Amino acid sequence: MSALDWLVLFGTLFAIVAYGVWKTRGQQDMASYLRGGYQDKWHTIGLSVMATQASAVTFLSTPGQAYQDGMGFVQFYLGLPLAMIVLSIAFIPRYFQLRVFTAYEFLESRFDLKTRQLAAFLFLLLRGLSAGITIYAPAIILSTVLGWPLRLTCLCMGALVILYTVVGGTRAVSQTQKHQMVVMLGGMVVAFVVIVRRLPVSLPSAFHIAGALGKLNIIDFSLDPSRRYTLWSGLLGGFFLAMAYFGTDQSQVQRYLAARSITESRLGLLFNGLLKVPMQFFILLVGVMVCVFYQFNQPPVFFNQPELARVYQTPHAAQAAALERAHSDAFARKRWEIERLDSAFSRHDERAIVLAVGAVRESEARSAAIRTEMKRVIVAAVPHATSKDADYVFLSFVMRNLPRGLIGLLLAVIFCAAMSAVASELSALASTTVIDFYRRSLHKNASDAHYVHAARWFTAAWGILALLFATFASLLDNLIQAVNILGSLFYGTVLGIFAVGFFLRQIRGTAVFIAALLAEALVITVFWRTNIGFLWYNVIGCAAVVLISAVADWLGARGRLRAARGESR
Amino acid sequence: MASDLDPARSELQAAPPFWTWKGLYCLLAGVLLAEIVLFTVLTFVYR
Numbered sequence: 001m002s003a004l005d006w007l008v009l010f011g012t013l014f015a016i017v018a019y020g021v022w023k024t025r026g027q028q029d030m031a032s033y034l035r036g037g038y039q040d041k042w043h044t045i046g047l048s049v050m051a052t053q054a055s056a057v058t059f060l061s062t063p064g065q066a067y068q069d070g071m072g073f074v075q076f077y078l079g080l081p082l083a084m085i086v087l088s089i090a091f092i093p094r095y096f097q098l099r100v101f102t103a104y105e106f107l108e109s110r111f112d113l114k115t116r117q118l119a120a121f122l123f124l125l126l127r128g129l130s131a132g133i134t135i136y137a138p139a140i141i142l143s144t145v146l147g148w149p150l151r152l153t154c155l156c157m158g159a160l161v162i163l164y165t166v167v168g169g170t171r172a173v174s175q176t177q178k179h180q181m182v183v184m185l186g187g188m189v190v191a192f193v194v195i196v197r198r199l200p201v202s203l204p205s206a207f208h209i210a211g212a213l214g215k216l217n218i219i220d221f222s223l224d225p226s227r228r229y230t231l232w233s234g235l236l237g238g239f240f241l242a243m244a245y246f247g248t249d250q251s252q253v254q255r256y257l258a259a260r261s262i263t264e265s266r267l268g269l270l271f272n273g274l275l276k277v278p279m280q281f282f283i284l285l286v287g288v289m290v291c292v293f294y295q296f297n298q299p300p301v302f303f304n305q306p307e308l309a310r311v312y313q314t315p316h317a318a319q320a321a322a323l324e325r326a327h328s329d330a331f332a333r334k335r336w337e338i339e340r341l342d343s344a345f346s347r348h349d350e351r352a353i354v355l356a357v358g359a360v361r362e363s364e365a366r367s368a369a370i371r372t373e374m375k376r377v378i379v380a381a382v383p384h385a386t387s388k389d390a391d392y393v394f395l396s397f398v399m400r401n402l403p404r405g406l407i408g409l410l411l412a413v414i415f416c417a418a419m420s421a422v423a424s425e426l427s428a429l430a431s432t433t434v435i436d437f438y439r440r441s442l443h444k445n446a447s448d449a450h451y452v453h454a455a456r457w458f459t460a461a462w463g464i465l466a467l468l469f470a471t472f473a474s475l476l477d478n479l480i481q482a483v484n485i486l487g488s489l490f491y492g493t494v495l496g497i498f499a500v501g502f503f504l505r506q507i508r509g510t511a512v513f514i515a516a517l518l519a520e521a522l523v524i525t526v527f528w529r530t531n532i533g534f535l536w537y538n539v540i541g542c543a544a545v546v547l548i549s550a551v552a553d554w555l556g557a558r559g560r561l562r563a564a565r566g567e568s569r
Numbered sequence: 570m571a572s573d574l575d576p577a578r579s580e581l582q583a584a585p586p587f588w589t590w591k592g593l594y595c596l597l598a599g600v601l602l603a604e605i606v607l608f609t610v611l612t613f614v615y616r
Contacts, residue, residue, distance in 0.1 A: 078601065082598065085598065088590075208615065281604075
C-alpha cells in the first residue's frame, strides 16, 4: 500500500471518530446517552439503521458471492420494505407511547418480567457472540490479504469503536454512522466506475457477458423450500427476518428510538426500506462487473493467495503448478470465446450468439473444474485450510487493480462498515444490560448519572469481550458457524413473542412464555431433522409461538373457568 | 421507562412533512413491485 492509501485510510477513520467524540462529549443523563437525546432526524435514522445492518462482511462477501453464484442473493432483501411498513404502523407508535429504552421493556408492560428477561437474555447471548464475529470476520480477511497481524487488525477496529461508543453512547453511534455510510456508498460507487472504465467492452455488452455466464439470475420462482434464495423465501422468510431484526433486535430498535419524533422515526425506517434493495443490488452488481473484468484479465486460480502459497511449500507443489498452468490455458481459451460472443452481440447475429454462449459456458465449466481441483489440493496439502475463497475476491481485486488512493478509500469502506455495525451492537448490549437487568433487578432507584456511568462500563466490558472473542475466534471455527445458525434459530421465536404482544392482546404472559419454549424446541427439531432453508425458520418460529400461545391461553382460560365454577359450588 | 420527553399523543396522528402516510406506504410497496418486475425482466433478458 502506498503512503497516499495509508493517509486516506487513517484520515477517514480518525476524522469520523474524532467528529463523533467531539460532537457527543459530556452526556450525563440516560435519555442522552441511551436514546441519543431524541435529536436525530429521519435521514440520520435511515443511514444509521442501514449502517448497523451493513457490516464489513457485506462489502467483502457480497461482491464475492455475486462473482461466484450471481445476483440471486438480492431476493433475501425483498421482504424488508414490507416489514418497514408494518413496523412503522404497529411497532414504532407503541415503543414511543411507552417511552422505552429497550424493546424488551414493552414485553414486561404487555406480559411479565420473565418474558421480558427471556427475550433480553436471548438478545445478549446472540448479539454478544456476534459482536466478536463482526470484528473477526473482516479482520481475518484483511490480515490475510494485507499481511497484517490478525490481533493488531482486530485491535485497530475494536479499540476505536470502544472509544467513541463509551464516550458518546448512542448519539455518537448514529453521528459516526451517518458519515461512515456516506464513505461506504461513495467508495462502492467509485469502485464501480473504475471497474466499468477498465472493461474493454461497453456496459450493455458487459451485461450480456454476465448473462451468458449465468450471473444475472436475479429472480428464482422455484417453490422448492430447500433452495435458499427464491422470490418466495425472500418475500415471506425475508419479511419475517426483517420484522424480527428491525422490530425486536435492540441494536436496530435503539437506532430509531433516537429520533426526535415518531414521524422522524417512521420516515427513517421507510428511507431504509426504499434504499436497501437498490443498495444490495448495486453491491452485487459490483461483484458481477468484477467477474466480467476477470473474463478479460486473468484471475488467480484461488483468491486466497497466501493459502495457495503455502501449498508450494508442500509435496503437492508440482500438482498445484500443473493446475495453475491448466487454469491459464483455460482462461486463454475462454477469453477467446468471450471476445467471439461480444462480437456476435455487436453484430446482433442470433445464431452466432447462441453458439458462442454455449462455448463460453463450456469454457467456464472447464475453469470451474480446475478451481475445484485446486481447492481439493489445498485442503489436502495445508492442514485446517479453508477451500472457500469467495470472501477474498473483492479485496484481492481492489489490491491488484485499483489506483493509489482508492485502495485506501476501499479499505476505509470496510473498516467503516465493521466499526458502524460493532458500535451499534455494543451500545445495544450495554443498554439492555443496564435497563433490563441491572436497573430492573439488581440496582433499582439510583440516579441517572449512576446508570450512565454503569452503561459506560458495560459498553467497555462488552467491547473487550468482543475483542477477546475476535482474537481467539480462529481457534473456534465451529463456534462461528454455530453463532450464525443460532441467530436464525432464535429470531422467529422472539418475533412471535412480540407479534402476540402487539396483535393478540387477550393472550397472557404465561401462555406466551410456554409457547416460546415449545416453538424453540420445534425450530431446533426442524433444523436437525430437515433441510429446509434457514429463512423459513423465522416463519415457523413466529407462527408456532402465535398458535401455541393461543391454544395455551384458551386451555388456561378454560382451567380458570372450571376452577371458578368449582369454588362457587 | 424514561420519564423525560413525552411525545404528544397527537404526534401519533401527525402527517409526514410530505404527502400522507398511506401515500408513502403505497409508494414503498410500488417501488418494491417495480424492482421485482425489473429483476424478473433482467433475469429473462440476460439468461
